[in-house]
Amino acid sequence: MNRGMLRKRRNPLGSHWQLIAMALPAIVKIFVFAYLPMIGIIMAFKDYVPSQGIVGSHWNGFDNFTFFFQSSDAWRILRNTLGLNALLIVVELIAGVFFALLLYEVTARKALKVYQSVMFFPYFFSWVLVGLMLTTLLNPSTGMLTTIIRKVTGYEVGFYSEPWYWLIILPLVAVWKGTGFSSLIYYSALMSIDKELFEAAEIDGATRLQSVRHISIPFLAPMMVMLTILAIGHIMRADFGLFYFVPRNVSALFPVTDVLDTYVFRALTVNGDFAMSAAVGVFQSAVGFVLILGTNKLSKLFNKEYGLF
Template sequence: MNKEKPASPHQPKRKRWSRDDTELTLLGLPATIWFVVFCYLPMFGLIIAFKSFKLSPGQGFLYSLFHSDWAGFDNFKFFLTSNTFGLLLRNTILYNLVFIIINLVIPVTLAIIINQLYSRFASKCYQTMMFLPYFMSWVVVSYFVYAFLNPDKGLANSIIMGLGGEKVMWYSAPQYWPFILVFMSTWKSMGYNMVVYLASITGIDGSLYEAAILDGATKWQQAKYITLPSIKPMIIIMFILNIGKIFYSDFGLFWQVTQRVPASLYNTVSTFDTFIFQSLQSQISIGQTAAAGLFQAVCCCVTILITNFIVSKVDEDSAII
């Protein structure tokens, strides 16, 4: 009688398509179609960055695109060697570094504090009040800011003049705007980030805190030795995602709040995104503008991959990829 040989432990098991695979595929299909149609198909237009794009009279976009002359990397050379590139790079990077640090420290601190509240009603009220600004459009917020900073009838100048000071021409004083932009960005995004960290904190096993209390641990010691280590993976993930957007800026913040980047504030608040938008409205060719946008995308992709690689070497379980 022939006996079947036992399968080798090193021999990979044959994977079969199961009913669960079918259900998960159907669930993910709408999202896949959405990404293909709205994210991947439009990437065909990146070819404009390598062309000297010119509209052909009486012809459509595709005809004009294919019959435009190749420019190679001339569009990128124009952008990288322009007088404003260094300024845009400095502003975009520095603002984002400040945003990343503040949006890490303050939301985590607030999440820990709110989690310590005994009143559930008070906790929900604070969460709602801090989360509300996130849903407000920058267009609406810009009107509130203008009501405060209006040179003639703004609330800020009214208070300053009421205290015996001189009114400030806020939209002509670039030295104040780094603080204004940082404050507005923190105010608007603080609630969302706080809720993300608070959700991670609520998932921590409560018995750890009970054991710490029995050992006489203070609130600070509980946060230091239990809460922060437990939410470290979420902190690292948020950090990696924010680093991946370091070459991007919140267009609404820098364009709407500053009242469309006036000339007096250009050197202080201009970023890659405002430059691209202004270029589309100027005489700069669309190919050079597309090159600037592609430069942003490539730099962000490289940045997030490098950051994820470094994190994977330090703590492999916390890496995204």
């Protein structure tokens, strides 16, 4: 073994400094915004008083956790967080794969670029803008959709007073905004499939649906499982913008739209309860960590290649 190979083996980082330099901003961001704030976990176990600081506040053990889980809102918030996030995971997975398969069938390059641009464009909208756009449709008095329903059926639909409508509205809005991005991920995976597989299937008499079922879907399965594992790991962390700005924080909709993140936000802004908010954050992280490990282990039981790690 020559000296050059020994030097590379002893200093593997030196031969990859370009990649390290490219990743450095992301590493710094994660360290600053993900690792440094972990010091605040201590607040979850203290009777935190801002004037006394983290060090001066008294320890109270698990009292903050007990206070949250014994509150009258705990069951409703946990039910909404888990139920709606599970629904969004399933709906977004199906929509992303479905539209990726449709894009894969488009052969005209210009048409493909148009479809991809149209689908991806809503991803750049902020949730504040999406909420305002939805208000123009669903406003009780001047909304376009409510006006059409009132003129056609004579029925007044109170979208912002009846919470159960939002079991349909929220998934539709999430799919409309995010499917363009997720479908491109699956579409990029489909582009790496060897075209000869489809040609062989066609020669054997397979239809397009059979090719999708026996070639495309199995090829996408590892990507689907990996993204689902990551999504399940965040199932206790709802998309704050979706659940706060889209339903406009209307209290009448809380039976459906109130989730852990919006509850914590109100606890901070209205009550200034830092300790309980920190306790909920610790609970979310702990549950997410366990779910990632469990889901990853379960997926590897079916196929070792499906595991995330």
